[in-house]
Amino acid sequence: MEVSGTVSPCQTKYELRCNECGKSFGNRPLSACDDCLAPLEVHYDLESVRGRFTRETVAAGPANIWRYKALLPIPEGYEPDLPVGFTPLVRAKNLGKRIGATNLYVKNDSVCFPTLSFKDRVVSVALANAQAFGFTTVGCSSTGNLANSVAAQAARLGIKATILVPADLEAAKILNTQVYGARLVRIDGNYDHVNRLCTQIADEYNWGFVNVNLRPYYAEGSKTVGYEIAEQLGWKLPDNVVCPMAGGSLIRKIRKAFKELIELGLVEPKEVRFFGAQATGCSPISQAVKNGWDYIEPQRPNTIARSLAIGNPADGPAAAKMIRETGGWAEDVSDVEIVAGIQELAETEGIFTETAGGVTTAVTARLYAHGRISQDETTVVCITGNGLKTTDALEGRFAAEPAVKPKLAAFDEYLRSVDSSLVSANATEEGELVSFDAEGVELTLVGGVQ
Amino acid sequence: MSVKVVLPTALARHTDGQKIFASEATNLPGLLAEVDTKFPALSQNIKDEQGKLRRFINVYINDEDIRFLGGDAHQFEDGDEVMLIPSIAGGCFADGD
């Protein structure tokens, strides 16, 4: 494959190409073909990196996504220094026990640096290009996580950020954007309205919108989830991947990552099955998969999983097609199931995910229950965002009990009232209780807690 | 009766730089037929081999996706704004890695 893009010694040649008519566009901030308006995608000359991208060279790299720099569209001379990614792949034995899975893993991007979601990966690649293209203002349309990440990383790079979100976004996600000094514009509409407006703004203003005119570069950052899964499984591909779907890009990019690793000989060839997860209140991709459609019937979203609430997903048709091709499936779950999914993952694995993760967990349980995935297959569940950003979804879920006095007797009484089996055998005589209590208070003061 | 048609910059090179033009069309098929005669170059770019609007283009009538309004059957009203937008803002994404 001949590619005319820029290249540095440790990188791969890459350039933008139209997926539909094949027209080449070099490297510039552009997301749609000027002939047929089809989306552009980054194409690599993998041959140019063969032999230089090996398990050994990757292992010698930094413990973040830049260990895969050779397969990312990073401009020549750009030295990335933000340690994003390389998040934990957690063996999920407890969750597995609960849902009937014996070989289950959670790819935990709820702890991705700097803003606790997988969007930190895509934004770091997008902003590297924004700088190279000379944009002094960047922006995005966002359901929250992307906003947080663009705001944080733009602040660090000294680029101005203007971010557009649906007006009804979760309070924590709004605060998490504003704190970095970004200009946040709340739009009176849903995400699809916001996204359309951003396309027009990008057409009029010389701004770099990470998910509009920088989109081809931005989307490539998602591949790092796939590289990490393979490397963390000991350079093996899993049998299945379960992935939340909003715009439908992530699931396709994970597959692209696997294909590249196969082509470069880093993993054994294998057809991984892909499973998509959506909320029933916004399930255009899941509906397309279930009905065998090659198009997307747009929806008006109505779900608590607002980070997945994209009624007209850009990569939806391709995601649906890809899922079917791999022998996978897509499912969608109700808001009640989403909340249960959040709690289930937290209670079994100690991972607090946002509503999108509740969707993914609940869908995974259903895929096992319905026999879509069999018990012993190696399955990786992608958790893409942190629960601290969507605590609204859990409001009222936990009883607010009256405060207990700082006396052991009071605690003993409290315990009796909730679960008498836990009451200590020693805690029976009044006198002992008081002296223990006094000691306890003393220790607390010394420890400086109060 | 007349509607205002709004194009993205990428398409304005086929209309002598006009990003906005007026149309007498009463529905989407009517608009496409009018474009055939008024702007043949634009017509080539926005329609596929079957003469249908390319799947990478979304059509909005006063901020609403035409698919929510009945698609081809939807009747324009006087003063409507008809916007053509590349699908990157929601819609189809071609296959192919």
Ligand SMILES: [Zn+2]
């Ligand atoms: Zn093209």
